[in-house]
Amino acid sequence: MSTATRSLPRTIGAHAILLTYTAIALAPVILVIMNSFKSRAGIFGAPLTPPTPKTFDLIGYTTVIGQGDFIHYFQNSLVVTVASLFFVLLFGAMAAFALSEYRFRGNSLMGLYLALGIMIPIRLGTVAILQLMVASGLVNTLTALILVYTAQGLPLAVFILSEFMKQVSDDLKNAGRIDGLSEYTIFFRLVLPLVRPSMATVAVFTMIPIWNDLWFPLILAPSEETKTVTLGAQLFLGQFVTNWNAILAALSLAIMPVLILYIIFSRQLIRGITSGAVK
Amino acid sequence: MGSLNIESVKKAFGPVEVLKGINLEVNDGEFVVFVGPSGCGKSTLLRVIAGLEDSTSGRVVIDGQDVSATPPAKRGIAMVFQTYALYPHLTVRNNMGLGLKQAGTPGAEIERRIGIASSMLSLEPYLERRPAELSGGQRQRVAIGRAVVREPKLFLFDEPLSNLDAALRVNTRLEIAQLHRRLKATMIYVTHDQVEAMTLADKIVVLNAGRIEQIGGPMELYNSPANEFVAGFIGSPKMNFVDGARLGETAKTIGVRPEHLTVDPTSGSWKGTVVHAEHLGADTNLYLDCEKAGLITVRIFGVYDAEPGATLYATPDPAKTYRFGADGKVLK
Numbered sequence: 001m002s003t004a005t006r007s008l009p010r011t012i013g014a015h016a017i018l019l020t021y022t023a024i025a026l027a028p029v030i031l032v033i034m035n036s037f038k039s040r041a042g043i044f045g046a047p048l049t050p051p052t053p054k055t056f057d058l059i060g061y062t063t064v065i066g067q068g069d070f071i072h073y074f075q076n077s078l079v080v081t082v083a084s085l086f087f088v089l090l091f092g093a094m095a096a097f098a099l100s101e102y103r104f105r106g107n108s109l110m111g112l113y114l115a116l117g118i119m120i121p122i123r124l125g126t127v128a129i130l131q132l133m134v135a136s137g138l139v140n141t142l143t144a145l146i147l148v149y150t151a152q153g154l155p156l157a158v159f160i161l162s163e164f165m166k167q168v169s170d171d172l173k174n175a176g177r178i179d180g181l182s183e184y185t186i187f188f189r190l191v192l193p194l195v196r197p198s199m200a201t202v203a204v205f206t207m208i209p210i211w212n213d214l215w216f217p218l219i220l221a222p223s224e225e226t227k228t229v230t231l232g233a234q235l236f237l238g239q240f241v242t243n244w245n246a247i248l249a250a251l252s253l254a255i256m257p258v259l260i261l262y263i264i265f266s267r268q269l270i271r272g273i274t275s276g277a278v279k
Numbered sequence: 280m281g282s283l284n285i286e287s288v289k290k291a292f293g294p295v296e297v298l299k300g301i302n303l304e305v306n307d308g309e310f311v312v313f314v315g316p317s318g319c320g321k322s323t324l325l326r327v328i329a330g331l332e333d334s335t336s337g338r339v340v341i342d343g344q345d346v347s348a349t350p351p352a353k354r355g356i357a358m359v360f361q362t363y364a365l366y367p368h369l370t371v372r373n374n375m376g377l378g379l380k381q382a383g384t385p386g387a388e389i390e391r392r393i394g395i396a397s398s399m400l401s402l403e404p405y406l407e408r409r410p411a412e413l414s415g416g417q418r419q420r421v422a423i424g425r426a427v428v429r430e431p432k433l434f435l436f437d438e439p440l441s442n443l444d445a446a447l448r449v450n451t452r453l454e455i456a457q458l459h460r461r462l463k464a465t466m467i468y469v470t471h472d473q474v475e476a477m478t479l480a481d482k483i484v485v486l487n488a489g490r491i492e493q494i495g496g497p498m499e500l501y502n503s504p505a506n507e508f509v510a511g512f513i514g515s516p517k518m519n520f521v522d523g524a525r526l527g528e529t530a531k532t533i534g535v536r537p538e539h540l541t542v543d544p545t546s547g548s549w550k551g552t553v554v555h556a557e558h559l560g561a562d563t564n565l566y567l568d569c570e571k572a573g574l575i576t577v578r579i580f581g582v583y584d585a586e587p588g589a590t591l592y593a594t595p596d597p598a599k600t601y602r603f604g605a606d607g608k609v610l611k
Contacts, residue, residue, distance in 0.1 A: 171361065175360060175365075177330075177331060177351045179377050180350075181377075
């Protein structure tokens, strides 16, 4: 069944590589989910086997849910992620529009300045950020986290989106101007829908590190009311005893919201990644 | 209601001067075509008229009103773009109506105007479709319809036919000509295609390197070009330019159009060999390498058999020969 463009050995080779990669990528996730449904003895006795009727146990989940606050941690994580995502996309897209659309003095310098954050990790500034938050009384608030994550996500968003906005036809924007649309309407109604795939790309790349972050919640908002899921899961990690059932259950639950958001964005995402290359 | 005056308009992008002082007067109801090679500033001039670019200096006056500081939507203009620039998320009906809705026109009036425009451009069957479901020609008609609906003082066309294939281009050209006749509106049309310019225009403005080279009717430009640039730009195939000194003339350059040369196998002014022959049916283009005149093009009406390598004599029509001075201007 060889054809001009593909031969059987090559097809098998390619699939073997891809399947291996998939297995490596999924194995830890599957392991976590599998073991979250097992009793403590089951986890330690045979960590690699799926739950059997003998080892099946929901103790992890009952502990997590019974802990009461956990729902609250989830809420915090969700609020922080969604709010940061919203601001990153909004301000990122606006800055990208300005950079790609308007000619002004220092345009390219401004673009470089806004993209600088991609190269400098925001964690280098942790001490200064903490001082800033203490001074402004924002410690132990979700606002602090949202502000930091917005700053963290913006450079990449501006960088990617301005590339895509440059591809939006000038004629279309000018047609809008002649029809009397305001610059805001042109931005929201004409340009944003056309760069939606790239917005989804940016959303996914921004969302995952925020959801998974432990560093800033630990430093800026460790209080009971503002704990995020990743920080909350630390509750079960003790110096002497670690409640693995609860940790694995918490992690399994923590995967769900990101997974849902990812599925929402992924259809757009694939178009976003390929659209630059093909057209 | 639709005159336009451009008074010493200059436009610079940083250090690059794209328009170097343009003065132009367009009367009500005229069809004016800006033509010139790419980079000559014709599109920039159109954008300055539309208000999409601010001029560096000078005034744009529409209907006696200085609009230099008026935003595009308030200038009473409508523009048709090369890439159609339809709103992808709106139906044809809403594409046409958006400008009016934005200006606060009552709904019934918008409907009435869309009805007129869509019947004029035979767009009725497509009113509820989105641009993605239309062909290139239909999209450009919608774009024209969007302009018609606004009943502007001034229509601006920015190379509207460049994205269409050859057959459609001829059809749409015809439609634009008819539209002008029906609406009697002032239209300004930018193109780099001199055939479009010749067929559509009441008045052609030839631009080169940010300056107006000549303004005139199509036949005026063809018959009495002001300088070498216009002579070379208008007419196809291009006018032949021969070094005056080689012919023993006082003028710097002698110009003669390919259709104003006759050929004879036995005698004539310029002896040459046929390099290549293009047979188009209705006429034949011969490329001759002449001893005195260099490589020239001759256009012969009808069929003419000439093999490459054959010797022919070309003779210019003395009444239709142009003489250019050292500065490129025509010598009278």
